[in-house]
Amino acid sequence: MTDLAQRNGKVALRAALFAAAMLALAFASVPLYRIFCQVTGFGGTPMRVVAAPDKVIAGSVGVRFDANIQPSLPWKFVPVQSTVRVQPGARTTVFYEATNYSARTTTGQATFNVTPEQAGPYFSKIECFCFTEQTLKPGESVRMPIVFFVDPKIRDDESTKHIDEITLSYTFYPTGN
Template structure:
């Protein structure tokens, strides 16, 4: 093998390795992005917490929004549309989902907070969105969300005047293999 052929073979192997690395990164990008958003609150993603820090004086409104992808035959709504809470107070609300079909269906919720700049200050302790939800035919279920708004929201000059935050969920169908049904 000539020196040029060896150089071309080495370049070919490097390009194949680079292509495989790019393919692996493409598959890992969605979970990595989701983890980044949950860690930082980027793009209005609420943070996940173990417990609330404790309430401070003053109140902030939280509005609850519910949406469903057209391919999921459920009714989905907040039990209570709004609350006024003290920043730092542990709060629990409920969403209700009903399977409108005669077959078992599974969905998973994605969520966001608006305005986006409030995302880093909105922390969920417990949420139905962390797992898939399976409902039997005609079944209704109340699903809790336990959260708090970090009191530091009032220390940030960009967020101190926010009077209302919207927590929005959208449920999407989860396709189960035929054998798992």
């Protein structure tokens, strides 16, 4: 084999490895981005935590709850309360209700976000139905809890200290299961 053929073979192998790496990165980008958003609160994604802080500060922040369904999921999905006022640092529990209007068992997964986006890193969930898929039998209705708090540090950040209302929005999508 000539020297030129060997070099061409090495270039072809490197190009193929690069193409395979880019393909793998394309498939991994969605879960990696989701993890990044959950860890950092980027893009209005609420933080997931295990406990509320010990510190509760004076004043309050309004939290508005929004519910949406992707049209192919035959459910009704609504918040039990449309708004609450919470003290930053206080652990709060609210509920959403979902009803399956179809004649078959269906499964859905909720995606969520917080607006304004700057509030995302300060909105933390301890428990949420959105962490797992939800399966409802025909005609079944369920009450699904969310346990959350607004981090008191929201009042220390120049970009968030004047925020008076946060909107927590969910959209349920059908899953293949």
